[in-house]
Amino acid sequence: MSVATVLQRCRDEGRAALVGYLPVGFPTVPGSIEAMRALVESGADIVEIGVPYSDPVMDGPVIQDAAVRALAGGVRVRDAFTAARAVVDSGAAALVMTYWNPVLHHGVESFAAELAAAGGAGLITPDLIPDEASEWIAAARRHDLDTVFLVAPSSTPERLATVAKACRGFVYATAVMGVTGARATVGEAAEDLVARTRAVTDLPVCVGLGVSTGDQAAELSRFADGVIVGSALVRCLGSAPSEAEGLTRLRTLATELADGVRRGRA
């Protein structure tokens, strides 16, 4: 099922969607799945399931460290399918966020088939641009999966149009030039980028990179269809003295963010 349905429901409720990122396998595979369920229970509409990768060039230190620990713990690519099933069963939509080589190595067609079978909605691909994605897009269309590509503040109008055309589900607008990681402000570049993206597409536009507080979520939800939060959630799990405490912190933050996306347009 496409995330478009979820985004439409949020729109009907007069609010932005909350999209939460967590890497599978961190702190452990069962621990990460439990964290994803907690995220959904606390108000996330869509869970972005990260596939830990050895060379994550779009990620800052928090997600890099989580990936290193997940890989050291033996996480496998196929664990993302298990996580997708768990997320869907707990009532949210599941998108898998992965660098390209794990998909390529798995086999693009079989990855798409297995993800669809697990109930996953599609893929977010941070290092795959539409120009290189014809095989993936074809497989995704065959299996009715979303293809979410990224746009950046540096994107030209031509690139925005090219990328938006290849997207299904939503367009992922990165709020700042840079890698993942919480930032004090996520201001103006995001609003400008969303406006420029809307000029070339009718698809929903979700904003991510740097968001860590309910107030930031509220600010972004004034103009975005969804607010994407990653590092701040991962840090809840990574910095806590115990897994139980990590889940408590995660629930607290997710609840604050869910409140943020609800009061932004109030």
Next chain:
Amino acid sequence: MTHAPPGRFGGFGGRYVPEALVPALEQLDEERRKAVVDPEFVGELERLHQTYTGRPSIITEVPRFAQHCGGARVVLKREDLNHTGSHKINNVLGQALLTKRMGKTRVIAETGAGQHGVATATAAALLGLECVVYMGRKDTERQALNVARMRLLGAEVVAVEHGSQTLKDAVNEAFRDWVANVATTHYVLGTVTGPHPFPEMVRDFHRIIGVEARQQVLDLIGRLPDVVCACVGGGSNAMGIFHRFIDDAGVRLVGLEAGGSGIASGKHAARFSTGEPGVLHGAYTYVLQDEDGQTIESHSVSAGLDYPSVGPEHAYLRETGRAEYRPVTDDEAMAAFALLSRTEGILPAIESAHALAGAMQLGRELGPDAVILVNLSGRGDKDVHTAARWFGLLETPGSQPALGHQDPSGTGGSR
């Protein structure tokens, strides 16, 4: 007939990067195409080659070394004599001039052994650019002298603490910096890999090696060589010397990869022996990877060859059969290192010693009628510490250990 799309060598290459970098790559591609037909740019690069780098680099025939190569004639292309000690300067000067053309004021680079970092710091000093070099924490420790060299040249050296803390992680960190600072910053990538247009552009800046060497061998010997040997890390010195010979069907092109402790040991950087096609650092090419597509760490006594991936054009040359690739073990490379030093008075870089070991194999296979051209990509000054430890020359002052005897610890200095 089907044409490969731009940035592809057959099926290899491409542009696997965050969207944020696409405008910068498009700008770079456009600028470098304009630059190479702009007499001002071409003239300035030529002037720097002649008055700064010391081009053309000479060739040297090495008959005493050749006695160990089945009696074949062996000719070295002396990139080791370039300013900063290796071929790396050819590419760096070209990219630094492009940086100025694009109106950018800051360059970043990755480095493993430190040679590319030193070359970039040098060009930045020469052209008045701010310079940051990313280097894996482990490499900053094993190449401490090159860290000091870069700092003396005014560059900031950042030790990368993430992942395996080696070259591949330095590349990751350079990409992260670039995404955040692309408006003011050019990433001076150090070899023929990465997203389009890097593989093509870096090759073109090194192509002068083969252009000079082909004519020099013709002048010296009266015919083309039978074989051209070059070591292959990312593959820039090899593409540089190979490219002018690609249409010379009678000339064998042989790339030598780091065989480390041997293929069977699993500790090597022989991408063409055990790697599979995949994507790393922006290009579709051969990659050392596990069954989930996670990059496997490489191993080599030579920091400059210690990289889990290889330039996509090499993957294409291998697939089409135009070039062949062989692994050379640490032991074989160090034996060739010692041999060239003792027979010819030339200390090669350990990277280049892999190419010399290849020439020893090929000479023995082809016999005395063969002519072998070897790209001596760099000098061994940076490797004296590693070699001294490898051969046990530091332990007992006054005694004279025989070269060819391996350090009993077997660790070398650079792993």
